[in-house]
Amino acid sequence: MNAELARLTASIRACRICRDSPLGRPLPHEPRPVVVPSSTARILIAGQAPGTRVHASGMPFDDRSGDRLRDWMGVDRETFYDAGRIAIVPMGFCFPGLDAKGGDLPPRRECAPAWRRPLLELMPQVDLVLAIGLYAQRWHLGPSAGTGLTVNVQGWRAIFERPGGRRILPLPHPSWRNTAWLKRNPWFEAELLPVLRGEIAQRL
Numbered sequence: 597m598n599a600e601l602a603r604l605t606a607s608i609r610a611c612r613i614c615r616d617s618p619l620g621r622p623l624p625h626e627p628r629p630v631v632v633p634s635s636t637a638r639i640l641i642a643g644q645a646p647g648t649r650v651h652a653s654g655m656p657f658d659d660r661s662g663d664r665l666r667d668w669m670g671v672d673r674e675t676f677y678d679a680g681r682i683a684i685v686p687m688g689f690c691f692p693g694l695d696a697k698g699g700d701l702p703p704r705r706e707c708a709p710a711w712r713r714p715l716l717e718l719m720p721q722v723d724l725v726l727a728i729g730l731y732a733q734r735w736h737l738g739p740s741a742g743t744g745l746t747v748n749v750q751g752w753r754a755i756f757e758r759p760g761g762r763r764i765l766p767l768p769h770p771s772w773r774n775t776a777w778l779k780r781n782p783w784f785e786a787e788l789l790p791v792l793r794g795e796i797a798q799r800l
Contacts, residue, residue, distance in 0.1 A: 597635045597651055597679075598635045598718075600718055600776070601633055601634075601635055601718045601719070602731075604660075604705035604711075604714060605633050605715075606709075607757075608689060608715070609629050609631070609710070610735060611627065611689070611710070612627050613706045614627055614690060614704045614706045614709060615627055617706075618704075618706065619704075619705045619706055620705070623690060623692070623693065623704065624716065625691070625693070627690045627702055628646075628654065628690055629653055629689035629690055630650055630651075630654055630655075630686070630689055630690070631656075631684065631685055631686070631689050631715075632656060632684040632685070633679075633683055633685060633715060633718070634679045634680060634681075634682070634722075635677065635717060635719070635721070636680050637680060637681050637682050637721070637722065638681075638685040638721055638724060638765045638799040639681065639682045639683065639722070639724050639796060639799050640683045640684075640685060640716075640722045640724065640800075641657075641682065641683070641684045641685070641693065641721070641724070641726045642685055642687065642726060642727050642728060642732040642735070643656070643657070643686040643729065643732060643737060643769075644682070644687055644688065644700075644702075644703050644728065644732065645687060645690065645691065645692050645700065645702075646686065646688075646690065646691070647661070647691060647700055647702040648691060648700075651690070653776065655677070656684045656686070657676070657684070657776045660771075661770045661772070662676075663771065664769070664770035664771075664772070667730075667731055668767070668770060669726075669792060669793060669796050670792075670796060670797065671796060671800070675800065681799075681800055682697045683719060683722060685712070685715060686703065686706075686707075687703040687707065687708055687712075687729075687731045687732050687735060688702075688703025688704040688707045688731075689704075689707050689711070689727055690704060691740045692704050698727050702731065703731055708735060712735065722762060723763060723799075724762065724763045724764075724765070724792065724795055724796075724799060725762050725763070725764045726765050727748075727764050727765065727766045727767065728768070728769055728770070729767075729768070730743065730744065730748070730768045733745065733748045736764055737764065737766070740755075740758075745766075746777075747765065749766050749768055749784065749788070750779075750783075751764060751766075752766050753786050763795070765788070765791075765792055765795070767788075767792075768784070779786055
């Protein structure tokens with residue numbers, strides 16, 4: 597990691613704006629930003645926010661969702677956690693807490709405006725973004741984002757083949773809560789995953 601990116605990463609890991617200057621209710625626990633920037637990785641995983649297990653371990657996708665994501669990508673844990681090859685920058689860096697039903701709250705609104713653009717500007721070598729979930733898709737696709745996750749993922753080919761800039765592949769969240777979605781959309785495994793694995797392999 598180069599010096600400028602290392603300094604920015606240190607500032608992110610010391611960030612406490614969601615607790616001290618929140619947009620809405622403050623974070624209900626001590627912040628623990630989880631982010632893996634890189635000066636060399638060509639692949640960027642843009643997820644949502646850490647869950648409870650990741651908040652405890654400090655390792656992104658250190659859970660069953662991560663197992664599924666690694667299977668989708670066709671990589672092992674060692675490769676996945678090699679920051680020289682894969683960067684991981686979620687939309688929210690800290691675990692946002694749980695809702696009344698026990699599910700994760702949306703990513704905190706403070707993270708992306710404060711940190712995302714300067715961070716990605718220091719990673720110009722990234723040329724493939726895995727936009728996981730609707731929050732990441734809206735940020736990376738901008739006005740061209742669809743009205744919902746299924747619309748975006750169904751339109752993956754047109755998004756991926758857009759001229760100019762980084763290649764973007766919109767993906768559903770690999771949470772096991774989305775197993776029913778995957779069963780309803782078998783084209784995802786049959787059509788999108790082979791392309792995803794091929795693009796990953798080329799960059800590794």
